[in-house]
Amino acid sequence: MQTRTLRSKLTIGLTIAALIGFAVAAVAQNTGKSLIGKLEGPEVVTDAAKAPKTFKEAPQLAELVKQGKLPAVAERIGQDPLVIKPLNEVGRYGGTWRGGFTGPADFWNGFRCCQGPDHLMFWDYTGDRVMPNIAKGLEMQDGGRAWLVHLRRGMKWSDGKPFTADDFAFWFEDIYRNKDLVPTPSAQMAINGKQGVIEKVDTNTVRFKFPEPYFMLPDVLAGSTDLAGQGFAYRGMGGFAPAHYLKQFHPKYVGQAELDKKTKEAKFDSWVRMFLFKNDWALNPELPVLSPWKTATPINTPTWTLERNPYSVFVDTAGNQLPYIDRVVLTLAENLEVLNLRAIAGEYDFQQRHLDLGKLPVFLENQAKGNYKVYLDPGDYGGDMIIKFNLNYDADPEIAKWYNTADFRRALALGIDRDQINETFWLGTGTPSSVVPADNNKYNPGPQYRKMWATLDVKKANEMLDKIGLAKKDAEGYRLRSDGKGRLRIEIMTLGGQFVQFTQIAEMIREQWKKIGIDLVVQEVERSLALKRTAANEQQLGAWNNDGSEHLFTFPLHVFPFELAAVASSGPLYVKWFLSAGAQGKEPEPRMRELMDKWKKAFGVPEKERIQLGKDVWKIAAEEVYIIGVIGMGPASMGVRVVKNNMGNIPSRQYNSPDGKTPGISRPITFYWKN
């Protein structure tokens, strides 16, 4: 026992878990699809005439008002409330929402459930339309070169201080433009590489100004980007920040000497670390926020608690200040197994993050006992699993040549039996697909692209491989390299412990590719190592998913080589070329270049033209197969949802997307306890 290593213990455990998994999988295969309901959700009411004129509040806040400790509710909300029409009915106040989280790195957990969201603009429940949110409205000026942001009159921070245009000016001048706090300007604050500015017009109006038309700005404000509210404040982003609070930690306002003293007293290494800590939504309970719930006990303790913000600007159609639920309590789970088991035991009220699709049968079996219901929320992106070819791989010229041969990539894509993978790992709930997003996505190029190079056709694949010069095979039936150095052996890098079992699926693909004479080596690596390898251009094939790509322009990293820090890359040298506007790296091949150019161009053109460009981007991606799509539109990534039966206003299906901060897109502030 003692001599057995940690690794082998884990392996045994995983093997046993996998065996149990396969056994129950067979039972549940057909129940999966029936758990997918109709897409629905609450709506933002933008018509001022329909807004409630009088307001109600939670009983404990009313009590505080009576004691004179809080101003009246109408005064706290201001003149322009953000009105949300709940999905089914107006709810009632009270109760606690229990969930699980996995530690300080899991801050997205709270951003997604409880931040409101606090973006200036945000998506409607379909994830398609951009609606006003914290901002009352956006007004385009000067042909898209400037945007006026109208703020809500009388809106306040959670400490009761006014939220005004000064908070934008402070963020832009003193945080964003401070090289210590934000060393690299955001690409999202720029159009065609040229940075924009933010300026105050009057108390309730802000102007975003750019050197060239920036038609994409509303989407950028709505998406999970650098300009999207306090969720990104921990790295100095967000678009606005509570000036009145943060000035005490900024050298410009207190002086460097005084600040250094403060930093030392608070035991921080530098004032920058202290400032970013104080500006962290999940870590600092004192930080004034705009979100409907605010951190009460921080994320680096065993229980991350959030409680209602008395100055929340959100109200329902009856004038009740939202949220309905008083507190959100997220308890630390030491590992995902414990978290899943707690969900199965009914210890969570609404949990979506970290739930494992492979355990679906067990979730279903315990529904009655745990008093919960299971929902599936498939994503709208084309790949729960994708395989990226590193087009810049250069350690082995022979292999590099094949990765840059379109027919080689296409043949490999045709050699995958997606149905087998779907049944085994997705319990039949996914869709065999190329990389393109769901049919109803506005950038979907057309139905013929779903199955393009994404069906099983061993005969055709073999013919294509024969034709490009890989006809010779060895005794075992594997194809030989064209340079005479033996068998053509290619490698795929996978990561373990993810929502999708990449390694196991890759092993299955390895078996399937034997039929087309391709010898695949599966290498599971640890995350930091994967990152190092991709950055050093040592990766060949890489497995990952393309979640987020349903929002092509705000989340492009799995569409083309867009960022260096990736666990699977289509080409690190192309990334450098793209980010440096051609100064470094390697110029992409013509079609990839065309794809990149179209993507870039879309930011500066009106929506209609942009949609066409988006379609073109996906067309090229599907035709060229830079990335193989395996299974898509499945619920594997955060698409399994367990909700208590007596929770109200729960949508039967939600738009599942990182850009939509799901479940944020369903506005959890409207969830309530029926009894």
Place this chain on the structure above:
Amino acid sequence: MLAYIGRRALLAVFTVWAISMLAFAIIQLPPGDYVTSYIAQMASMGSVVTDEEAQNLRIQYGLGQPIYVQYWKWMKQIGDGNFGFSMEWRRPVTEVIGERLWLTVVVAVSALLLTWVLALPIGIYSAVRQYSIGDYTATFVGFIGLAVPNFLLALVLLYLGFTMFNAHIGGLFSPELQDAPWSWARVWDLLKHLPIPALILGLAGTAQQIRIMRANLLDELGKPYVVTARSKGLPETRVIVKYPVRMALNPFASTIGYTLPYIVSGSIIVSLVLGLPTVGPLLLRALISQDMFLAGTIVLLLGIMTVIGTLISDIVLVWIDPRIRLEDT
């Protein structure tokens, strides 16, 4: 005797210092550093961390300096009772480890006590009644206990606890008492949660100790001094407990040294499975995210525990076995 203990204690201090250096060096071995793992984390959530930003972070955390400089800084801090700042938890290391350390000790000590309470009598019984039904049963159960991986047992017990007794899943406290200040209710709650982890952690050790006790005692039982004692008419219990058992206890004492750290580090997987808020899972996570000071401090603590354990077992050995005392002085 005092000189003996003094010498041992001095050696222990030197060992701890060597361990601290080793601990720090080992943590640097894997590729990348905390910033790399932070970038990976950001990337998986769709955020881009640029090279400049990463460089800035490295400067802020002091990761760019040579390893001996970092080590020296860490040592200086420890001198002031400050074990550094956990990069992932963004709190001082001492705070992060804080309560977890005491809970770890509680779990470890109860597992150790359980091991002894079970292993001693059973071991004696199976030696004295060799080849009886009781001996065979104990042997059978003992080998099963040795062979079953304890994390698997933990999974099974968790599942049974949930399906049959509706027990709370994982952890050492009920949800409502998780963050409560210490009170009798909370202590009682802890005691209620303790038996399962203690049993699981202690089981493999118990099986092992039963076998050792049995084998050692069997060696002693046939020796002339036992026969002499018996022939002089001493009652059977006294014959066995007074002499051969005392001799057979030696291995128990000498294993204290590595039992302590084993229960802490060997319990990582069990603690993970059971969701115990102990140091084990913290160490695993710190190693994965390359949270240097946190991982370093825990490894250092494990080292200190081993050293203290060895010291204790040295002293206990001297105490129970006069022969060692004589050899040494």
